[in-house]
Amino acid sequence: MKPFDIYISSSQDVFENIALEEYLLTKSKKDILLFYINENAVVIGKHQNPWKEVDLSVGRDYKLIRRLSGGGTVYHDLGNINFSFIRNKETDFVNFKEHIIPISRALKELNIPNTISERNDLFVGENKVSGNAEHVNSSLKRILHHGTLLYDSNLLKLNGSIKPKKPLNIKTHAVPSKRSPVANMREIQDLGNTDSFLDSIIKKLKNIIKVNSVQEIEPSKIEPIAKLIDQKYTTSDWNFGHTPQFKYTGKSGKVYKIRKGKVIETDDTSKIGLTFDKILEND
Numbered sequence: 239m240k241p242f243d244i245y246i247s248s249s250q251d252v253f254e255n256i257a258l259e260e261y262l263l264t265k266s267k268k269d270i271l272l273f274y275i276n277e278n279a280v281v282i283g284k285h286q287n288p289w290k291e292v293d294l295s296v297g298r299d300y301k302l303i304r305r306l307s308g309g310g311t312v313y314h315d316l317g318n319i320n321f322s323f324i325r326n327k328e329t330d331f332v333n334f335k336e337h338i339i340p341i342s343r344a345l346k347e348l349n350i351p352n353t354i355s356e357r358n359d360l361f362v363g364e365n366k367v368s369g370n371a372e373h374v375n376s377s378l379k380r381i382l383h384h385g386t387l388l389y390d391s392n393l394l395k396l397n398g399s400i401k402p403k404k405p406l407n408i409k410t411h412a413v414p415s416k417r418s419p420v421a422n423m424r425e426i427q428d429l430g431n432t433d434s435f436l437d438s439i440i441k442k443l444k445n446i447i448k449v450n451s452v453q454e455i456e457p458s459k460i461e462p463i464a465k466l467i468d469q470k471y472t473t474s475d476w477n478f479g480h481t482p483q484f485k486y487t488g489k490s491g492k493v494y495k496i497r498k499g500k501v502i503e504t505d506d507t508s509k510i511g512l513t514f515d516k517i518l519e520n521d
Contacts, residue, residue: 239325239336241448242271244440245455252279252301252314254457257466260306262324263375263382265462269325271443272455273436276314277301280399283309283371287412287481289514293403300399304477306382309371310415311400317390317422319436323383331374334358337383338370344442350427357416360385365421389435390424406518410484474499478514486514488521 245262247255255274262270278300280292284307288294291311292302300313314320323337330336338354345352345360352360352367360368370385400415429435440452457463470476479499486494495503496514504510509517 239447240269241450242269242323242325243450244443244452245270245272246436246440246452247272247274248454248456249458250275250277250316251457252276252281252303253467253471254463255320256281256303256305257463257471258455258457258460259322259324259382259384260466261457261460261463262322263306263373263380264378266324267326270323271447271449272322272324273440274320274322275316275318275432275436276320277316278395279303279314280311281305281314282311282477283307283413283415284373284480285413285482286311286415287408287410287484288478289406289481290402290408290410290412291400291415293399293401295403298399300395302477303471304480305371305373305384307371307373307384308413310369310413312369312386313391313396313399314386315391315395317388317392317424317432319387319389319432319439321385321387323381325381326379327381328379331376331381332372334370334372334383338368338385340443340446341368341385341387341439343446344439345423347442348427348429348438350423359418361418362421362423362426364419366418367421367423387435387439388420388422389432390422393420393422396420407487408484409487410482412482412484486517488517490521 280302282304352362367388368385373382429438483497494501501512
């Protein structure tokens with residue numbers, strides 16, 4: 239791999255940081271390793287159904303966002319570090335291990351023993367500590383590989399947020415999450431707070447990959463990011479409307495076909511065009 243510029247986001251807002259990933263993927267030509275830490279958020283894969291993956295009940299204390307890459311649902315909080323390799327590639331676009339191995343090595347050098355699973359996640363013993371996903375922009379020949387690093391997360395909130403409180407009768411071809419038991423790496427090796435853990439990882443990575451520089455980046459000062467947030471990442475059209483088509487059977491037995499978050503087919507024609515949330519409200 240070519241040398242990386244390491245960026246550390248100053249933001250803890252999931253909308254800003256996910257938009258930052260897309261901005262760096264599409265507007266930069268550099269090979270970048272981005273790190274960021276978000277306040278409470280649930281991030282679903284591009285091809286997932288949020289009604290099947292997430293607790294969407296009123297009063298939840300986390301933001302919901304759909305990301306560019308596929309894969310399963312993950313939970314972010316201030317005890318979790320996110321890393322993103324954003325780089326140019328001419329061939330072999332999808333190569334998870336190429337990006338996971340440096341992270342795995344850095345953790346091992348911090349006395350956190352780990353293995354890479356068949357699904358390209360990191361495990362400590364039987365517990366998952368890192369989930370990974372990739373997105374390829376073939377026209378620009380650039381890839382985004384990102385992952386989580388559970389260090390000191392609230393595992394109670396994590397487990398409660400990434401499943402619905404009341405499962406719905408939904409039939410879909412959307413990508414389901416593969417649940418695994420999880421653990422915090424701070425339980426294995428206490429390296430101080432999350433920021434200190436991040437500093438330790440970067441120090442180790444400098445001896446594993448080639449690094450040009452390490453610098454802070456402020457998403458709020460990059461004008462196109464505000465547009466991405468406003469027109470894409472905070473919209474219902476992106477976060478819910480991009481859900482693959484599915485069928486829902488209500489409590490009364492009525493069947494609804496849902497596309498782009500709205501009813502497109504059902505026996506009661508007066509319901510066609512209603513949002514799925516409206517159907518749930520009245521069910």
